[in-house]
Amino acid sequence: MKIAVLGTGMVGQALAGRLSELGHDVVVGTRDPASTLAKEEYAAWAAEHPAVRLATFAGAGAPAPVVVNATSGVVTLDVLAQAAGAGGGSGLGGKIVMDISNGLDFSRGFPPLVTAPQDDSIAEQVQRAHPDALVVKTLNTLTAELMAHPEVLADPGTVFVSGDDPDAKHVVTGLLHQLGHTDVLDLGDITTARGVEWMMPAWLRVMGAVGTASFNWKVVRG
Amino acid sequence: MKIAVLGTGMVGQALAGRLSELGHDVVVGTRDPASTLAKEEYAAWAAEHPAVRLATFAGAGAPAPVVVNATSGVVTLDVLAQAAGAGGGSGLGGKIVMDISNGLDFSRGFPPLVTAPQDDSIAEQVQRAHPDALVVKTLNTLTAELMAHPEVLADPGTVFVSGDDPDAKHVVTGLLHQLGHTDVLDLGDITTARGVEWMMPAWLRVMGAVGTASFNWKVVRG
Numbered sequence: 001m002k003i004a005v006l007g008t009g010m011v012g013q014a015l016a017g018r019l020s021e022l023g024h025d026v027v028v029g030t031r032d033p034a035s036t037l038a039k040e041e042y043a044a045w046a047a048e049h050p051a052v053r054l055a056t057f058a059g060a061g062a063p064a065p066v067v068v069n070a071t072s073g074v075v076t077l078d079v080l081a082q083a084a085g086a087g088g089g090s091g092l093g094g095k096i097v098m099d100i101s102n103g104l105d106f107s108r109g110f111p112p113l114v115t116a117p118q119d120d121s122i123a124e125q126v127q128r129a130h131p132d133a134l135v136v137k138t139l140n141t142l143t144a145e146l147m148a149h150p151e152v153l154a155d156p157g158t159v160f161v162s163g164d165d166p167d168a169k170h171v172v173t174g175l176l177h178q179l180g181h182t183d184v185l186d187l188g189d190i191t192t193a194r195g196v197e198w199m200m201p202a203w204l205r206v207m208g209a210v211g212t213a214s215f216n217w218k219v220v221r222g
Numbered sequence: 223m224k225i226a227v228l229g230t231g232m233v234g235q236a237l238a239g240r241l242s243e244l245g246h247d248v249v250v251g252t253r254d255p256a257s258t259l260a261k262e263e264y265a266a267w268a269a270e271h272p273a274v275r276l277a278t279f280a281g282a283g284a285p286a287p288v289v290v291n292a293t294s295g296v297v298t299l300d301v302l303a304q305a306a307g308a309g310g311g312s313g314l315g316g317k318i319v320m321d322i323s324n325g326l327d328f329s330r331g332f333p334p335l336v337t338a339p340q341d342d343s344i345a346e347q348v349q350r351a352h353p354d355a356l357v358v359k360t361l362n363t364l365t366a367e368l369m370a371h372p373e374v375l376a377d378p379g380t381v382f383v384s385g386d387d388p389d390a391k392h393v394v395t396g397l398l399h400q401l402g403h404t405d406v407l408d409l410g411d412i413t414t415a416r417g418v419e420w421m422m423p424a425w426l427r428v429m430g431a432v433g434t435a436s437f438n439w440k441v442v443r444g
Contacts, residue, residue, distance in 0.1 A: 157442040212443070
């Protein structure tokens with residue numbers, strides 16, 4: 001499947017690399033490909049992943065039915081506007097937008113604050129900005145390495161999907177299974193993204209307590 | 223150990239009943255004992271738990287080194303002021319206050335909103351109101367029955383403690399172990415209560431998705 005991964009940071013690299021290994025046709029989107037390739041760290045990663053191409057946000061998004069938003073929540077709306085192209089929201093019409101962002105404000109130090117008010121979420125902001133896109137919130141509740149390699153944990157734990165379109169959630173759930181996520185919990189419509197976006201304050205404190213980001217939440221039931 | 227459980231709702235009953243079964247000397251605190259006993263549901267519960275006495279908030283709290291706040295977060299400060307007695311905060315001085323409240327605003331419907339701003343928490347409000355009390359946030363991340371009977375789940379999951387006093391957290395951790403909680407994670411100082419209080423939005427969505435409140439979070443590691 002053609003997949004555009006927007007963002008060249010840890011999350012983008014982890015998912016683009018793994019999805020490519022799984023046989024998907026992956027293009028990474030960035031603001032300015034030339035300046036991204038000029039960064040030693042990205043160039044080294046790209047050399048190890050020759051099948052993954054690099055393009056502008058618009059160039060990456062245009063041909064792909066699945067667009068992964070692996071950017072920070074604070075730039076997400078801007079990046080997705082670029083990915084949608086000159087036509088505005090219409091450029092993402094009918095596409096599955098897998099939103100794995102967290103909006104965090106570090107201006108008051110650590111731990112950061114959540115940027116969206118509790119009666120909204122980044123995922124809903126994306127859905128409102130691109131009404132014809134099929135937005136699915138997922139994977140924002142664990143660290144980049146575990147998104148792509150849940151098998152690092154003896155028990156991979158639970159990941160969540162939130163979105164208004166059942167078929168889009170079905171496709172995303174399939175991708176999550178391919179990545180090795182065995183427990184995918186459908187929380188409901190896109191407003192349930194508020195729940196998972198507000199897990200970040202607890203995630204940050206747990207990271208502090210266990211001394212590593214290599215942990216996940218698991219919903220244990222009867 | 224003498225334990226005061228403030229609150230006669232599901233959480234208060236579940237914990238008071240179980241702590242009494244475990245051999246603790248439990249007094250339940252309420253605003254007006256006569257009107258609480260006049261409620262058929264409470265009277266029936268009290269008849270099944272003859273060892274558990276009922277007193278006013280002040281009467282329950284005065285002799286007990288451990289005070290469990292099992293009231294809603296929206297009345298917690300008022301209840302603890304009553305439990306502290308006429309002397310104000312001094313009445314809880316040196317006592318361990320196990321705060322298991324969540325502050326939820328249902329005025330805009332379901333799911334409710336969290337009342338404390340994200341740079342504060344009910345637990346910190348309690349600590350500020352009673353500077354000499356040893357406040358420990360815990361057990362607010364799971365349903366009442368599972369607080370008292372974690373063995374209902376094949377895997378009981380993780381519970382958390384947050385507080386400034388290591389000895390108080392040690393005592394609370396001991397009580398949690400007695401209740402059957404095998405994985406107790408110390409998140410750090412009282413400000414880490416912000417993390418667990420903000421797990422409620424996700425908890426509510428998970429409850430909706432799995433169709434039961436009988437689940438818990440587990441932190442899965444390496």
